[in-house]
Amino acid sequence: MYRIGVDLGGTNIAIGIVSEEGAIVAKKSVKTGASRPFAEIMKDMADCILALLADQKISLDEVSCIGIGTPGSVNNETGMLVYANNFKDCENIPMRELLQKYIDKPVYLGNDANVAALGEVISGAAKGVNNAIMITLGTGVGGGIVINGQIYEGQYAAGAELGHILLVKDGEQCSCGRKGCWEAYASATALIRQTKHAMIDNPNSIMNEMTSIENVSGRTPFDAMRKGDAVAKEVCDTYIEYIAAGMVDLMNIFRPEVFIIGGGICNEGDTLLVPIRKYVNAHIYGGDRNPEQKIAVAKLGNDAGIIGAAFIVK
Amino acid sequence: MYRIGVDLGGTNIAIGIVSEEGAIVAKKSVKTGASRPFAEIMKDMADCILALLADQKISLDEVSCIGIGTPGSVNNETGMLVYANNFKDCENIPMRELLQKYIDKPVYLGNDANVAALGEVISGAAKGVNNAIMITLGTGVGGGIVINGQIYEGQYAAGAELGHILLVKDGEQCSCGRKGCWEAYASATALIRQTKHAMIDNPNSIMNEMTSIENVSGRTPFDAMRKGDAVAKEVCDTYIEYIAAGMVDLMNIFRPEVFIIGGGICNEGDTLLVPIRKYVNAHIYGGDRNPEQKIAVAKLGNDAGIIGAAFIVK
Numbered sequence: 001m002y003r004i005g006v007d008l009g010g011t012n013i014a015i016g017i018v019s020e021e022g023a024i025v026a027k028k029s030v031k032t033g034a035s036r037p038f039a040e041i042m043k044d045m046a047d048c049i050l051a052l053l054a055d056q057k058i059s060l061d062e063v064s065c066i067g068i069g070t071p072g073s074v075n076n077e078t079g080m081l082v083y084a085n086n087f088k089d090c091e092n093i094p095m096r097e098l099l100q101k102y103i104d105k106p107v108y109l110g111n112d113a114n115v116a117a118l119g120e121v122i123s124g125a126a127k128g129v130n131n132a133i134m135i136t137l138g139t140g141v142g143g144g145i146v147i148n149g150q151i152y153e154g155q156y157a158a159g160a161e162l163g164h165i166l167l168v169k170d171g172e173q174c175s176c177g178r179k180g181c182w183e184a185y186a187s188a189t190a191l192i193r194q195t196k197h198a199m200i201d202n203p204n205s206i207m208n209e210m211t212s213i214e215n216v217s218g219r220t221p222f223d224a225m226r227k228g229d230a231v232a233k234e235v236c237d238t239y240i241e242y243i244a245a246g247m248v249d250l251m252n253i254f255r256p257e258v259f260i261i262g263g264g265i266c267n268e269g270d271t272l273l274v275p276i277r278k279y280v281n282a283h284i285y286g287g288d289r290n291p292e293q294k295i296a297v298a299k300l301g302n303d304a305g306i307i308g309a310a311f312i313v314k
Numbered sequence: 315m316y317r318i319g320v321d322l323g324g325t326n327i328a329i330g331i332v333s334e335e336g337a338i339v340a341k342k343s344v345k346t347g348a349s350r351p352f353a354e355i356m357k358d359m360a361d362c363i364l365a366l367l368a369d370q371k372i373s374l375d376e377v378s379c380i381g382i383g384t385p386g387s388v389n390n391e392t393g394m395l396v397y398a399n400n401f402k403d404c405e406n407i408p409m410r411e412l413l414q415k416y417i418d419k420p421v422y423l424g425n426d427a428n429v430a431a432l433g434e435v436i437s438g439a440a441k442g443v444n445n446a447i448m449i450t451l452g453t454g455v456g457g458g459i460v461i462n463g464q465i466y467e468g469q470y471a472a473g474a475e476l477g478h479i480l481l482v483k484d485g486e487q488c489s490c491g492r493k494g495c496w497e498a499y500a501s502a503t504a505l506i507r508q509t510k511h512a513m514i515d516n517p518n519s520i521m522n523e524m525t526s527i528e529n530v531s532g533r534t535p536f537d538a539m540r541k542g543d544a545v546a547k548e549v550c551d552t553y554i555e556y557i558a559a560g561m562v563d564l565m566n567i568f569r570p571e572v573f574i575i576g577g578g579i580c581n582e583g584d585t586l587l588v589p590i591r592k593y594v595n596a597h598i599y600g601g602d603r604n605p606e607q608k609i610a611v612a613k614l615g616n617d618a619g620i621i622g623a624a625f626i627v628k
Contacts, residue, residue, distance in 0.1 A: 286472055
């Protein structure tokens with residue numbers, strides 16, 4: 001038997017046929033067209049699933065279920081997408097019902113960040129463990145919690161908002177309305193802001209030669225640091241400490257078997273991981289009593305969403 | 315059938331016979347004598363259990379298991395108390411084995427804060443729910459996590475250290491070695507420190523008439539606030555906001571069905587709960603999207619530890 005995993009994004013709908021062992025057998029994608037009525041998006045999703053199965057000469061009888069990872073908040077009991085900022089007029093969309101009009105299979109829903117964490121547990125950086133935490137450092141700080149091999153999302157699927165814990169009470173403004181959330185310090189967006197401030201305050205930093213303020217990216221301070229720029233090093237050191245500090249909070253709460261970090265910043269590799277491990281070992285609760293907390297970089301990239309979606313229900 | 319629950323404290327060993335419905339049938343206690351060799355403590359625990367059963371004319375055949383809630387960190391696989399600061403030379407104590415020398419029953423171990431949370435879920439403020447978080451505001455900020463009706467403690471039983479998440483990075487010194495933990499702001503110890511500072515800085519506060527600096531308790535600022543003291547009101551308002559801010563972090567992570575608060579400070583009732591609810595509603599992630607987060611005061615007091623211990627394994 002196979003499972004279908006769907007990663008519904010703002011730009012693309014990525015669909016995979018997934019084996020019971022958690023491997024992607026084949027993939028196909030189609031444009032989301034996020035501004036369309038949702039019924040049209042779901043029809044294209046169904047068509048793409050059926051086309052992919054036909055390509056692979058796999059019949060629907062060989063498919064046990066379809067899982068969809070989506071931005072926003074879902075209700076798996078009713079099969080509704082409760083809301084998602086990424087889509088137009090998106091409130092209480094009967095996702096399951098819309099898909100089952102075309103394909104008569106069990107349909108399960110999950111939030112994309114939660115589902116990606118599960119994917120990494122099924123086949124990726126935390127393969128085979130029971131309890132794992134994953135954060136994704138991007139525009140925001142996304143989070144996923146896996147407990148006993150299953151997604152934990154809390155009541156109303158409103159938990160696992162791991163970016164929205166305080167780093168500094170009443171500190172930097174966060175997009176959620178609160179001040180001082182971890183996300184406001186540790187997201188790629190925050191790093192870009194921190195870099196811009198440093199460039200303005202330090203006209204002699206080579207970052208000002210490398211790029212204009214408008215074109216700063218999360219790579220700018222890391223590249224400049226490698227060229228020996230002291231201002232950039234300070235930006236990077238501080239940013240990495242922000243990441244690590246919030247990670248310690250989550251470790252003290254969950255003590256997961258594996259703590260997974262995802263997002264583009266992970267391409268920095270040991271430049272990021274070595275100082276994070278050092279900070280974690282120095283600050284984690286009861287640090288010297290227990291073996292070192294395992295920290296790993298996400299391995300599956302976008303495939304995590306497909307694989308995790310396929311296994312929302314085991 | 316009955317279960318035995320043991321709440322091992324630094325001062326007393328409290329023992330209860332607990333029904334399958336989670337009610338305490340009878341209780342008995344004995345002094346811990348925490349400075350003695352652990353084997354002696356465990357012998358007294360066994361004697362007290364057997365005496366209580368004899369008192370109640372309940373035979374050992376009617377007892378399914380014994381659960382022990384203890385300070386420190388336990389390993390339920392090996393049956394060891396790994397360490398506990400409260401006892402002398404307490405490292406790797408074979409608790410299960412020591413008790414089974416006297417009573418041949420399954421013995422399960424749990425950390426006292428975790429076990430108290432489970433007790434409140436079995437029979438108390440969160441009766442019947444699947445997912446709950448409990449914090450206890452005392453010398454420190456203790457925490458317990460119940461997920462799917464079971465204690466979640468993380469790898470090496472080293473998680474659920476809910477007091478050790480940041481409120482202010484690099485802020486007040488915490489007992490754990492880190493700076494800025496929630497515990498350093500929201501424990502009763504922190505409230506007493508905050509009150510003393512306010513008394514020193516404000517000689518005209520009536521708190522200075524009510525008590526000497528040495529005799530300040532957690533009640534001092536609340537009593538003074540009720541007498542109209544503005545300085546005391548400021549202390550209380552700030553302290554309550556510290557409590558609520560950390561609670562929001564945990565709600566954003568867990569979105570529990572019930573969030574339970576325990577500790578002596580809860581005697582303040584609505585003086586505490588009304589401003590906490592107001593702060594939570596204003597700051598919780600996606601607050602207006604979902605029903606209000608349920609917050610409840612712990613109901614069982616010390617009995618929570620006995621009942622929870624009895625149900626460590628269901």
